Amino acid sequence: MKTYLDNNATTRMAPEVLDAMMPFFNDQYGNPSSFHTFGSALTEDIEIARQQVADLIGAFPSEIIFTSGGTESDNTALFYGIGADSGKPGLVTSVVEHPAVLETAGYLEQAGHPLGLVKVKSSGCVNMDSLEEQVTPNTGLVSIMKANNETGVIMPIREAAEIAHRAGALFHTDAVQAVGKIPVDVKVEGIDLLSLSAHKFHGPKGVGALYIRKGLKLNPFMHGGHQESGMRSGTYNIAGIVGLGKAAEMARYFIAEEALKTSYLLEKLESGILKECPGAVIVGASAERLPNTATVLFTGVESEAVLTLIDLSGICVSSGSACSTGSKDPSYVLTSMGISVTDANTAIRFSLSMYTSDQEIDYVLEVLPPIIEKLRKISPYTV
């Protein structure tokens, strides 16, 4: 039975989203930037999508720029956000950020921007004392993710934004894993820049958005055709943008229902695993987490072996190790929480969505425990 529990990697596109996109692959193939009505009429569809995305995060439509996804939004926020207001060169981010932020930060450090890295507590939550220490009068931008992709731990970004603002820095959040799963409000949380990505909440891949607070001036980051008020040039990915808008509209409507459903199923999965797999540990159990994410350490059993065997049974999950397939490095997210390399290599991430069913959870609870037991017997580690 195919069981897809890897929704933090990507989600299934909602059929309603596909329906909304289809006309733009067929009859409505015009270029929204054209002079003639056949093309230019499509700007209306783009503006509807902009409104739908804005509504999901409490923004004004004029504050939304469409991008190719989370990675582009993160790169842009960091490259162009540092010191956009103040001219201050310093960047502060956390050790558990997605590589789209962390590697960009490393690149910027090489280019001469002083970089401060904020530690996390053993729960996986950002250590606010460490944040206070890293933010200096020289800091131009603070970037802290809203929710972690591996652990699902939700960060106190409102407080983080306050610390940034007190020091005269801008605040960016990578909300790629949070948007569509939990409420996010840019005004309430004091966010200056926010990244989101459609494929994490039942929209298409290759499209996302960057929220840029009204009044904040960033330099144009793609030069050419003057689309997106000259900020991000390039012919509109109209089908993608319409799909993102529809996914945002649906997420706004179903967010509470989906959270209720996934948290019920997650609780069932976690308690079943803890009961049937002695020695299993839920990562970040003491922290506030996304309603859809659980990373479990099956101590004594290497995750690679588990992944291979459950894949044969049609179960799709992922290990806690670095995103790139084939990487055997332990997850830096887990080791930065104080988890040993040996234990980090036993991590499996389960991430659910509104399409996850009771039957799928039952199936995992039927298939997984005997696999763990079998592997434990031949494991070189002891529990």
Ligand code: PLP
């Ligand atoms: N940020 C986080 C927290 C993510 O989980 C991901 C994707 O896994 C990204 C950024 C990158 O987003 P995209 O796949 O849209 O480039």
